[in-house]
Amino acid sequence: MNKLRMAFIGVGDMGSHHCIGFDLIPECKVNYICDMNQANVERTLAELKNDNPVIVSDYKELLNKEDIDAVVISVPNYLHREVAVAFLEAGKHVFLEKPVAHSLEDCDAIIEAAEKNERLLQIGLVYRYSNVYRRMAEELQRNRLGEVKLMWCKEFRDPFPPTDWFYDKKKSGGTLVEKDCHHFDIFNWMIGSRPTRVFASGGQHVMKQGQQNRITNSYSHYPAKVIEDVSIVDHAWVTIDYENGSKANLGLCMYLKPRNLMGDGLEIGLIGENGGQMVARNDKTIDIVGGVDFTRDHLDIDVTSDSIMGGHTGGQTQRMAFVKSVREGGDPFASAYVGREALLIALAAEKSIMEERYVYLNEFTR
């Protein structure tokens, strides 16, 4: 079978992982890398085990290349529309990092380009491919909790990487768009109903607009940096109501130093109508307790086989699923549609913070 010939647009923190991961898949060939940041290109090249890609600095040079079947786009959010639409119009399949875009208008333009050109569009909602959250969904299908009525996500962490675009709401869409589209998607997936309204409260406790914010981050390769132009929130509480009466809540803190040392990391919890609870901790374990059979299970999940180099659980499974979808057709599990649903909640939450009111999702029309 011919190899899937690929190009990588943006090889910063995320794009480098994608390039290294696809290079390890035997049915793929990394033909091109496009990034104007030479240091990021060199970091990526140093990790490739198989292929020897051509390097360019302007993605437009790649649009008409015949030896590209699919592109992986990992550029900052405000560039998603420009780059994704260009490649979809050029007839390439696209793996696009989350969020689909930083605005609904851009998101819909990308979806329209994919539909019009009948190209595959998979979004980097990596949790959908994670052994942990797939197991959680399986346990729900086995009716361990009955219908999920309450959900929460607690993410108390260190700041985004010290790179300016994250901190500029016009470029990232804001903290809840950039980061929590992942968590809103998990809520939608597990609850299995449509969100109707969102109320959020958030602001700037520590990283404040106009002050000398020295940003450090525990996982990125970028060195610490002072960033003054900070237009995003550094904390929030977000409540979401669903059509079926279920409710979800996200608690977010982005200013822990040096990172979350409590050891519990990300926590995603559910309570079912049968009075049982299920909690995933640290993207690694699941506890299921209570309910009609007074169950008490602790599950240590294998989060090595679905990732590479200690990267995000689900990271490599999502890449293999992309290759399979390009070959065999069918909608990806992380489709543009589920990406759009998660984005709607995030945009509603950002709006709710600004306008200090419930925001109804039907205020956003297509």
Ligand SMILES: NC(=O)c1ccc[n+]([C@@H]2O[C@H](COP(=O)([O-])OP(=O)(O)OC[C@H]3O[C@@H](n4cnc5c(N)ncnc54)[C@H](O)[C@@H]3O)[C@@H](O)[C@H]2O)c1
């Ligand atoms: N799925 C996840 O868990 C996850 C995690 C981190 C980031 N992301 C997403 O990945 C994307 C990139 O984030 P990151 O952390 O890698 O950011 P980053 O700033 O580290 O990397 C962005 C890269 O894009 C390059 N770039 C900018 N404009 C370009 C252009 N026009 N053409 C080619 N390259 C260009 C930059 O030089 C840089 O190397 C964002 O959409 C982000 O939300 C997803």
